[in-house]
Amino acid sequence: MKNIITIAKKEWRNYFSSPVGYVFAGLLLVVVNWLFFSNFFIGGQADLNPYWSNFSLILSLFVPAISMNLIAEEKKNSTWEVLLSLPINEKELVLGKFLGCALYLLFTILLSLPVIITVYVLGKPDVGLIIGGFVGILLLSLSYLSVGIFVSSLSNQAIVGFLGSSVILLVNSLMGQEILLSRVPSFAKDFIGGLSVNFRSANFSSGAISIGDLVFFISWIIIFITLTIISLKSRNK
Amino acid sequence: MLKVENINKSFKEKEVLKDISFEIKKNSIVGLLGPNGAGKTTLMRIIVGFYSASNGKILWDGKKVDTRSEKHKSRIGYLPENNPLYMNLTGGEYLEYISELKQISKEEIKEEIFKVAQQCGIQNVLSQQIETLSKGYKQRVGLAAALLGDPKILILDEPTSGLDPNQIIEIRDLIKGLSKNKMILISTHILPEAREICERLIIINRGEIALNEETKKIKNLEKKFVELTA
Numbered sequence: 001m002k003n004i005i006t007i008a009k010k011e012w013r014n015y016f017s018s019p020v021g022y023v024f025a026g027l028l029l030v031v032v033n034w035l036f037f038s039n040f041f042i043g044g045q046a047d048l049n050p051y052w053s054n055f056s057l058i059l060s061l062f063v064p065a066i067s068m069n070l071i072a073e074e075k076k077n078s079t080w081e082v083l084l085s086l087p088i089n090e091k092e093l094v095l096g097k098f099l100g101c102a103l104y105l106l107f108t109i110l111l112s113l114p115v116i117i118t119v120y121v122l123g124k125p126d127v128g129l130i131i132g133g134f135v136g137i138l139l140l141s142l143s144y145l146s147v148g149i150f151v152s153s154l155s156n157q158a159i160v161g162f163l164g165s166s167v168i169l170l171v172n173s174l175m176g177q178e179i180l181l182s183r184v185p186s187f188a189k190d191f192i193g194g195l196s197v198n199f200r201s202a203n204f205s206s207g208a209i210s211i212g213d214l215v216f217f218i219s220w221i222i223i224f225i226t227l228t229i230i231s232l233k234s235r236n237k
Numbered sequence: 238m239l240k241v242e243n244i245n246k247s248f249k250e251k252e253v254l255k256d257i258s259f260e261i262k263k264n265s266i267v268g269l270l271g272p273n274g275a276g277k278t279t280l281m282r283i284i285v286g287f288y289s290a291s292n293g294k295i296l297w298d299g300k301k302v303d304t305r306s307e308k309h310k311s312r313i314g315y316l317p318e319n320n321p322l323y324m325n326l327t328g329g330e331y332l333e334y335i336s337e338l339k340q341i342s343k344e345e346i347k348e349e350i351f352k353v354a355q356q357c358g359i360q361n362v363l364s365q366q367i368e369t370l371s372k373g374y375k376q377r378v379g380l381a382a383a384l385l386g387d388p389k390i391l392i393l394d395e396p397t398s399g400l401d402p403n404q405i406i407e408i409r410d411l412i413k414g415l416s417k418n419k420m421i422l423i424s425t426h427i428l429p430e431a432r433e434i435c436e437r438l439i440i441i442n443r444g445e446i447a448l449n450e451e452t453k454k455i456k457n458l459e460k461k462f463v464e465l466t467a
Contacts, residue, residue: 006337017325078321082382085285085315086338087307236288237249 003092004099011100015066025108028062033115040119048119052133052205055112056198059141060169066104067148068161070097071228075156080232090232094225098149105141109134129207136204139217143197144169146224153231173198238262239284239390239420244293246279246444253279254444257293261390261420266412268435268452269424272466276444277424278318281392284422285315311339314383318394318424320376322367328354328378329363332385339386353381357411373404380411390420397430409434428458442466 015021035054071094074080083093116130147168152161174180176196181189193199197220200213239261246254254276261267269277282288284295286304294301295309302309323331329350336346354360357377362370367378376396383391396412397405405427412421413434425431431438432452440448440462447465448455455461 002340003338006334010334014325077323078317078319079323081282081287081317082315082321082335083338084287085310085313085317086335087310087340088338089305 003088004096007088007093007096008099008103011070011097012103014100015104021066021104024062024066025104025111028058028108029111032058032112036115045123048116048125048130048133049205051112051115051119052137053202055109055137056140056201059137059144060173061166062108063105063141063144064148064151064162064165064169067101067145067165068152068158070101070149070161071153071232072156072158072161075153076158084232090229094149094153094228094232098145098225101145101149102142105145106138109137109141126207129205132207132209133205135209136201139204139214140197140201143217143220143224146221146228150224150228150231153228172196175199176202238298240296240299241280241284242294242296244280244283244290244295246276246283246288247291252444254283254290257441257444257446259439259446259449261422263420264416264418265437266416266421266423266435268431268438269422269441270426270428270431270438270462271424271441271447275441275466277441278394280441281315281317281394281422281424285313285392286310307340311386312389314385314388314391316379316383316391316393316396318398320379320396322375322379322382324368325366327364327366328359328370328374328381331367331378332363332382335382336385341386349385350381353384356384356415357381358407371404373400373407376400376404376408377411380408384415388419390422391415393421393423395424395426397425397427405430428462432458440465 032051032054036051039050071080074083080093084090119125120130144165148161148165151164151168152158154164155161173196175192176199181193184192194216197217200216203210203213241260242258244254244257245252257280259267269280271277279288283290283304286306286309289304295304296302297309297312323334326334332350332353333346336349341349350363351360354363357380359374359377359381362374367375370378380393380396383393393412397408400408409430412423415421423435435452438448438450438452438455438458439446442465448461
């Protein structure tokens, strides 16, 4: 556990030791808030659903961008060779990187609190919906991150990590959209839609928190983290 | 004593190491020579636990070790080829990070960093970002990181590669000084360097040991090297 925390601390520091971390977080919030408030006063409703929907859309680009370097850069610079010659293993390395980046994502999501408070003051939306939205977006971002770290481990080129995870997330997002679901046979609709993390996350923001969705998110994250560990171990082959 | 016994390594169908056996005695420097692609780096990576061997074993004082275990890794200080470092950190931050990962206790980290910094002559550049250091100083930072935790064996993969002649002499003297209480396995392309600092030389060619001999017994190393690796 100590190694995981040490690596997480370094990752966390990485985001704030250069302007990149601040610029990314600032840009994400500016775009999400602009999209939300451009229609907010026209609708005249204190509804946060569009906010979470915009957030999840922007996160599908933001998370691949901040996770593309996580393992790829270690591979490119051969620093993973130093790390894995120390008394640490692949699992600790991956979990440390995941935790550090997850904390940065949590920090970024928490920066949206002033918006939530403003909407709450203006229209008193249901607190359960607000909490559900927060939990949903957090689980969604962690799911995106697990894909990002996995794709980052497949190559030593950050751009491959970015494009690869963006494509996976785009396809997964489409699986929850009516535009695709309307073209699949009705018996497969629920199954395909249920595999979409966006679809599951939307359940949270509409207040429908279910154990099934929670298990789905946790399983998704565990599967991609395990794949990342397997990918690192495959250097021996 | 570290003993490498009948190590084989294959990647997919390609056999890169064939039946490699040798030993490194206490307080000695063993040189690993060979042309590019001979398998030197792969062998070093197996010893430090980065790769696992397809066959064969590593023994420590006569007992077989799991090279991926914490116990084995904590005995080893490793400086990989091209000296990978985190350029955005200062020398001090980097050494602190490596110390923590080497499980050095919080109370001892400062003292340990001070000790290795003094050994490698980098006390004055610890607060400087690694990216801004000269190649010689970067190499010293990498070496200092390998020395953290007082490992019993040092594995140095081409530690003088890319350095200017003055820097080569400095690093070479440093390595010689370290061998007083450590086992060192060093790979190099520079034959005079190998002859000067190593007690024993191992020449690897196409994954096999072509020569394993005490340095003083090898006459005309350059000629021998060409004969064995042509």
